[in-house]
Amino acid sequence: MNVSIFQTAGQLITGSGSVAKVGEEVAKLGGKKVLIITDKIIRETGLVNKVIEPLQEQALTVDIIDDVIPEPPFEILEEMAAKIIDKGYDVFVGVGGGSALDVTKLLAVMMTNTDDVRDLVGIDNIKNPGLPFILIPTTSGTGSEVTYNAIFTDNRDKVKKGIVSTYLLPNIAIVDAELTLTVPPAVTAATGMDALVHAVESYTAIRANELTDGIALQAINLISRSLRTAVHNGRDLKAREDMAMGSLLAGISLGNAGVGAVHALAYPLGGKFKVPHGVANSLLLPYVMKYNVVANLEKFAEVAKAMGENVEGLSTRDAAELAVHAMATLSQDVGIPTSIKEVGVSAEDIPSLAEEASKIDRLLSNNPRALNVKDIEKIYTEAYGETKVALEV
Ligand SMILES: [Fe+2]
Incomplete structure (x- = not known):
């Protein structure tokens, strides 16, 4: 160890x-x-x-x-x-x-x-x-x-x-x-998805360890079960309590295991297109997860379980891929855009975004699967297209 x-x-x-x-x-x-x-x-x-x-x-x-x-x-x-x-x-x-x-x-x-x-x-x-x-x-x-x-x-x-x-x-x-309790729905959605990204990225990060794993999984569980309610019925104290605890646990896990490619690809969207941090992360999460899944099928299968998905009878690979779909569905249910087109990015911007993201080695080196600038470009391109097609597996 x-x-x-x-x-x-x-x-x-x-x-x-x-x-x-x-x-x-x-x-x-x-x-x-x-x-x-x-x-x-x-x-x-x-x-x-x-x-x-x-x-x-x-x-x-x-x-x-x-x-x-x-x-x-x-x-x-x-x-x-x-x-x-x-x-x-x-x-x-x-x-x-x-x-x-x-x-x-x-x-x-x-x-x-x-x-x-x-x-x-x-x-x-x-x-x-x-x-x-x-x-x-x-x-x-x-x-x-x-x-x-x-x-x-x-x-x-x-x-x-x-x-x-x-x-x-x-x-x-x-x-x-x-x-x-009074945080507006759009902010609840973006910040809540950011917390979920912290949990998923730190759980599957290279620097993850036994101490952070349990904390991250509990964060995934709490946020997945309560984010929809917190967004659509903000006065629900139980949902807000789950989100507060989920966000805290995700922060503890992030603070010790770090995050990865979702954050690396999100930063240029924030810098150049002023996309709020949580929205950029949430938008990119399913696409980066789809790329990362093969690097750690077991852990992504655990993510699906922690999200409350029924993985009974599924192979580890199918369970892992279910996590990607569950994440895309949750993101859509809370009203996050599904394509980087919707936040003002055009196809011509993708090479320079990829170039910029590829320099954030501090985060990329902690991602479960190695990426080069071409891989990053491919992920942005998928996030540019239609979600349903891009996420078909
Ligand atoms: Fe973040």
Whole structure:
């Protein structure tokens, strides 16, 4: 067995209503002056009040900064850091989707490191641990609350860049499904499918191990059984609870086993065509799975089982292929486009997309089946055609 390190948030606090514990947890961390980091939309929904009240009950001083924007650029980190650095905050609480949580992670370490934030890009370039921080997701998808990386946009070359460090893991993640009840259907679908991609990719990844396998399969099971209900009947708390837990488990598995070709092929769609991350992943998942299936029939057969498909009497190969169809059906049922045509890609764009995706070796080297630029082009071409024809096996 290969040597591996399993890392996640220092503590996981889960369950409906768990956000009420944030006050006592900040107090335990020694916090006296707390900063909530979020965006304007989350602030307007009133969700932030569910965080403020328990903090005030502990007689803590609480401030809010709501400057986070989607796909945050490095500049926003610098502006926000400049506003807060001399205010004497001792604990940060990040509340929101992936962007708010990623910004919180970086601001925590920017309080204790003087480097230019762009110099932190890459693996293990953060020298000192940051301020203690708590992350509270309000969507079920990114898994950012349990991963040790954060993604930012570099406006100089219009490329997304990742910062990877153990210091980006929070002291505590609080995952409360009640905070996700008002997420609109399209966002629920895209973020939920992103979480499912995290689970499937990390389960079948080269770096997967026994620790991550069980966690990933449970995530696949929870998300597959509840995503449709969460999208089409968002007030269903049980479905939202399954999604919150499924997303958390998928994030833990992703944080330790990594992801693969779906993410690699999705990034150029995000960069060039501004396709939301979850939509790009979901759209590509069945096509990449179809390509990957032969590299690990047993595991893809397990994916079908975890999705609740009836695999009785099927060969391992047929069961594995059933997983591909089940994934395409789920994606369609929650309203995700089935062709990259629908998100603005034309056939002439495919070679340059493939060229760009082929450079993301960090992800491609973790994919269960090796791919070269021609293989990637073929997958994009299939995703360009009609789903039913392309997915026929
Ligand atoms: Fe993702």
